[in-house]
Amino acid sequence: MGGKLINKNKALKDYFGLELAHRLSSLIEPNFPSFPSDLFIQSVASQIEPLALKGRVAVISDELKNALPSDYSEALNILLKILGPENETEQGMFTNGYFLMPVAHFVEKYGLQHFDISMNALYEITKRHTSEYAIRPYLQCYPDKCLAYLNNWLYDTNPHVRRLVSEGTRPRLPWAKRIHAIKGNPINNLDLLAPLLKDPSHYVRKSVANHLNDLTKDYKDATLDWLHQLRQKDDIINWIIRKGLRSLSNSKDPDALELLASL
Known part of the structure; x- marks a missing residue:
């Protein structure tokens, strides 16, 4: 097939x-x-x-x-x-x-x-x-019920399912209509991303970084505050932070540059 x-x-x-x-x-x-x-x-x-x-x-x-x-x-x-x-x-x-x-x-x-x-x-x-793409209308119509599913899918054995948790909830997913953070609060998105930061799949981690980059464009302060708490001597997490801050870095945002310099 x-x-x-x-x-x-x-x-x-x-x-x-x-x-x-x-x-x-x-x-x-x-x-x-x-x-x-x-x-x-x-x-x-x-x-x-x-x-x-x-x-x-x-x-x-x-x-x-x-x-x-x-x-x-x-x-x-x-x-x-x-x-x-x-x-x-x-x-x-x-x-x-x-x-x-x-x-x-x-x-x-x-x-x-x-x-x-x-x-x-x-x-x-x-x-x-x-x-x-298909999950996005469900997120908008049934945010609480979707969150229940997404929180289970975070720990699925299939990396495509885990990636869906991050990619499907991205506010600025390419080819898709922009959506707000889940229930209007970026913390809901960040709470979903947290368990995926050390995901064994690079494919999943790349989606997390892209999601963070989206969030910096619409919810900069909340995202930077969250990323400040992640700083540690961990190459994987620091790679995600750098890739997640690429848009702010390219625009020479001082808060992002300060965070990146501390890694």
Whole structure:
């Protein structure tokens, strides 16, 4: 089910068209024999040509909604059967896992009224692709319930799940609409990041540093105060602090430069 990888010489958006419609149909049909493959493929093909990446993903997601059972839980159960094996590397979510982007968008757009099964779906999707975009509406609508899940995911054995805790809650995640700190308080974000500072995965720690860099742009004082408390003779944590302060450092912010000089 993993299928072929992205060709770096081809625009990413071009993978979200007729070929992907055929691929998704071939994956879904064994699990839902009445899937209207021809209509699904034709509907996707008739809409995607003038669209950029996000528009194409949305079209495929919407056409999945039209073609699958109207009951969300039933439709979701079918889609979960096509996810394929977990990604065992720290790369590949936008290469061999790219075909799941419309599935994640399906959960993002249509699953908000079905919180628990949708969160469990995002948990499974992120182990193969990523749920960092799809989780954001859930954070905004159900911050307390999301925090309960995120605090459990902090200690998951899968690094993609742990990374989702950091990456999905980033205020300025690339390609995504900006969001505020969780419940409007950056301390909620920082409390989630704390257990990940010494995560065994560099992939996770890099996300923590990028998250901190986001926070310095919107919540500078709270973030710097928190980072001051982290200072210690630890190369891993100091690397995170330096990378997390790169924007302030580049702008010659005196408070950030003072902190960096103390490391």
